[in-house]
Amino acid sequence: MKRIKRLLSYGGLFTVLTLLLSACTNTQTHRTPPTGFIYGPIYHWLGLPMQHLITWMAKLFGNPPDYGWAILLITLIVRLVLLPLMLSQSKSTLKQQHRREAIKPQLDDIQKRQAAATTSEEKAALSQEMMTTMKENGVSMTGGIGCLPMLVQLPVFSALYMAIQYSPAIFKSTFLGISLGQTNIVVAVLAGLTYVLQGYLSLIGLPESQKKQMKTMMLMSPAMTFFIALVSPAGLGLYFFAGGILAIFQTMITNFYYMPRIKAEVAEEIKKNPPKPVAKAVVKPKPKTVTSAAAAKPKRNRNAGKQQHHN
Template sequence: MKRTKRLLSYGGLFTVLTLLLSACSNTQTHRQPPTGFLYGPIYHWLGLPMQHLITWIANLFGNPPDYGWAILLITLIVRLVLLPLMLSQSKSTLRQQHRREAIKPQLDDIQKRQAAATTPEEKSALSQEMMATMKANGVSMTGGIGCLPMLIQLPVFSALYMAIQYSPAIFKTTFLGISLGQTNIVVAVLAGLTYVVQGYLSLIGLPESQKKQMQTMMMMSPAMTFFIALVSPAGLGLYFFAGGILAIFQTLITNFYYMPRIKAEVAADIKKNPPKPVKAVETPTKPKPVPKPVTTTTTKPSRNRNAGKQHK
């Protein structure tokens, strides 16, 4: 259930972003800003301010303005703003993973009994027992993993896309030989590879049982990034590529600075407060049907009224 919720969350974000990007049909040609009921206000409140911000920053790099460096600087600013939140989320995730590993024998036992359960009542009772076990030991059902950083970045993705697509100056400029307004498969591949490396690094130090659960989700992020960068202007792919490099450094900080400390902290806490066993929930059983009492009717023998007459 937990993995399904994660996949649905990331899949929902992917769908929303894809629909938003595909609303503007062709990224190969510059288009006029949208004026429709839906996309007009989105461009007015997101795309136009981002366009002004990119232009202002690009002018700081000299004349002619360098829009590529402006996009990289915006990427750095966004990641620095999100860094405290993402580091806090990483620490919370690590704590939850190590606490869950401590009560793994109890959870495995409940899962075995769930597999052997034959009635909905038994399965429901065992699900309640699992939730009670996790709650008593301070383990969250979600494992501390959330998609808030991606939700916060979603307006940035949309604003960058619109700023590049609808600004002739940004659309037609090049950065290191790459046209920012055209799709570029090299940029898309590099963006996807950075998140492959980041996903691999995030698995280091995790218990083997949890690595298997995380591998599917870790591969979704690079696939989504590659596809979006592939169908978007290279300027947006440049944002993903730079963001992936910064995410690698963040993961290295988490693995080599926070992880050893969190492991020691959780180990000390578990030694002081061992995992609490939870009393097994009584699984309701269907009452056996009570057999109906068999009623026997006794019939009195009928006396032949003519018997005496016949003897006479």
């Protein structure tokens, strides 16, 4: 659990650094390759090899070289390499979602008691009960969502950016009338819209309770894609756009091929092994501590005055 959170944090940090790199670099003019302590080695090990690869692939499409088609070919290769991993992650996520739905009554009950809890001890005990319930029923706290495909693609993003930005030939080239080295809002919008559609398709077939949780992620991914494409060369935006189209096909494969099979598989598992109930957390209230001053103070007999007055 902690390792996954750490990976997600590193992935987010790397994405932020990529955004800063794109935003701080002027994409309107070609720049000389970096030689600094940080960016020099990154360009040497990522940007330069990608530049050579794009140039070699571009020559396969005729003379003069067509760098746009080369970027599209690289996109296809990257997505095909990652396809088994992404499909495996999609299957794992779907299984987790359906298992979580099976124990939803138990989780809802714990959440209601958490909302009514008044002490830190009660809240801690109920949080432990929540984790135990999910663990006993094979449900992950992260819902099966992994960040490995994104982490694998981050070096590709950086390499493509540097290859386009620091290669005069690629920077000045055009594809379908689009300058690959300049920012292009049309490409950025198209890239964002493809991931909006992909996110919408990924919600099909999910329970309503889980759709609400997934909508935030569905909006975040297109927004970040649009922003990165907006401040980066259009060649990188072209990579996002083509990747989004391939992601749509991947999501359709998951929805129409894997989802019915996974639903049947999870239903069979639940039939054989029904959800395990977990003992409810019981927190004993702490005894009230009596201060020394209160303990030393003598108790007054309320009936003493009445008895004296009567006499």
